[in-house]
Structures are given as C-alpha cells and as structure tokens.
Amino acid sequence: MTTSYEGRVAVVTGGSSGIGLATVQLLLSQGANVAFCARGEGRLRDVVSVLQRDYGTEKVLARALSVLDAGAVQEFASDVASTFGRCDLLVNNAGQGRVSTFVETSDEDWRAEYELKLFSQIYPIRAFLPMLKSSKGAIVAVNSLLAYQPEMHMVCTSSARAGVQNLIKSLSMELAPDVRVNSVLLGLVGSGQWTRRFAEREDQSMSREQWYGNLARSKGIPLGRLGDPSEAAAAIAFLGSRAASYITGAQLDVSGGLSRHI
Ligand code: NDP
Secondary structure (H helix, E strand, C coil): CCCCCCCCEEEEECCCCHHHHHHHHHHHHCCCEEEEEECCHHHHHHHHHHHHHHHCHHHEEEEECCCCCHHHHHHHHHHHHHHHCCCCEEEECCCCCCCECCCCCCHHHHHHHHHHHHHHHHHHHHHHHHHHHHHCCEEEEEEEHHHCCCCCCEHHHHHHHHHHHHHHHHHHHHCCCCCEEEEEEECCECCHHHHHHHHCCCCCCCCHHHHHHHHHHHHCCCCCCCECHHHHHHHHHHHHCHHHCCCCCCEEEECCCCCCCC
C-alpha cells in the first residue's frame, strides 16, 4: 500500500519515549525510514529492538546522543546521509519542561533552559538543513502552548518557548520556498513529565485515570482529558506530510481546547 511517507526519510529527536516514540511508530507505519536519537542508551536499545522486529532492521536507525552536543548531532546527520541518503522531515521533539517560579529560578536554571529550548532546535536544523533543502523537506518543532499562555510555575520554560516560536517563524521565511517550518503547540499530553508526576503523586491510592481526570478538570481542559502521545504524533505527521504542502510558519494547537487565545 502506498502511504504518505512511503520512500521518505524522517528524523525524530527524543524518539525513545512518549510523543517522540509515538511519532517514530506512526511514521514507520506510514512507510518512512526513520532515524531517531535520545541520550539514554538502555531505553534506546530496547525501543530499537522492538521497532526493528515490527518494521525491519533496514527501516530504523538510532543513535545515543544529546541534541545539545553539536558535534554528535552533526555526526548523526552524516550517519543518516550514509544510511538513508536523504532527509525529508526533521521533528525537533527532544526535551522536557522545567517547573519553577521566578523566585525559585537561578541564573544557571535560566541559562540551562534557554540552551535546551533553543539549541535543541538550532543544532539539528543546522546539521540536517543541506539534506532538507535538497529534498524540499519539512521541519516540525514540538513546542508548547506555554509559548502563548505562560504559567507562573513554569516561568523560564514559558519564556524560552516563546523564543522558539519566534525562531520558527523567522526560519519559515528564511528557508522558504525550499523547506517548510511549522510547530505544534501542546497542552497536556499523557507522556514523559505527566507520567513522572503521576508516579510521584501524593495520594498513591489514586489510579492513573482518576489522577489524569482530576488534572484535566483542574486545568479546565474543554475536552476533559489529557492528550494521548499518538494524538500529538498525528498532528506532527500531518505537518510533515505532503498533505500540508502549502503550510509553513504555522502552529497547530494540540491542547484539547486549553488554548484561550484566538
Ligand atoms: P518524554 O520524557 O516522554 O520523552 C522525551 C524524549 O526526549 C526521550 O526520548 C528523551 O530520552 C529525549 N531527550 C530529552 N532530552 C534530550 C536531549 N538533550 N537530547 C536527546 N534526547 C533527549 O517527553 P514527552 O513525550 O512528554 O515530551 C516530548 C516533547 O514535548 C518535549 O520536548 C516536551 O518538553 C514537549 N512537551 C510535552 C508536553 C506534555 O504534556 N507531555 C507539553 C508541552 C511540551 P533521554 O532522556 O534518554 O535523552
């Protein structure tokens, strides 16, 4: 069956868990060859063996590295070029949020957060740009609604995410017409950080369903629940696909209606 990613090559940063992993799986299921990275070797190895079993060894390439290591990201791009020969889609997903108010945030925290949010975009985009240009490819930045709707308890994450949106808009102009550049704005997705916070919940007798349900109610999410990683992955895959061929410089809100701006 010919699907939208047949014969195409996608790169996903932070592909060993949560939204990144759901994106890797979706793209593989739609026929793409997929390369992904994450820092932790153990989890990466486990995930790769399952994916290679399900989709074939030759479809998957994985490297253990931090996206904040410019040299390692460049080597990753060289490996993708020598293995797959092209790159049609770069999904910049690696990262995590930082919970802290202004008073709690040290200078070191501010620098670390800005470095993570901005250079997790800059290094991969620089490394994969030549291939993206020659394939007339696309970049999707996984960003957060916090960029437009800051939260007091995530002050430096919110601020850095606004900077990422600004960068993505600039790139959508500078890289046009060769490369499309878009972002997804996530609300609360039941992966990574929320799984960790659920594990640390005060009332350990509460089930995941109850805890997530309470969280959705307390946040006032109109759809009444957290998003699933597969729902974020579907939006990412759409923006990267030919179906989105006239979309660049856009942001797709994947927040169950949590966004209050028009
Ligand atoms: P997870 O923690 O489930 O997955 C994060 C992935 O990124 C892991 O594979 C992790 O592997 C990898 N990673 C983290 N830091 C680096 C790094 N420096 N270099 C390479 N890989 C890295 O998170 P989610 O799926 O929940 O989140 C995915 C993205 O979406 C993140 O950027 C997050 O900030 C953002 N987001 C998520 C929201 C949510 O509600 N879940 C809301 C808003 C934004 P390893 O640790 O082994 O490196």
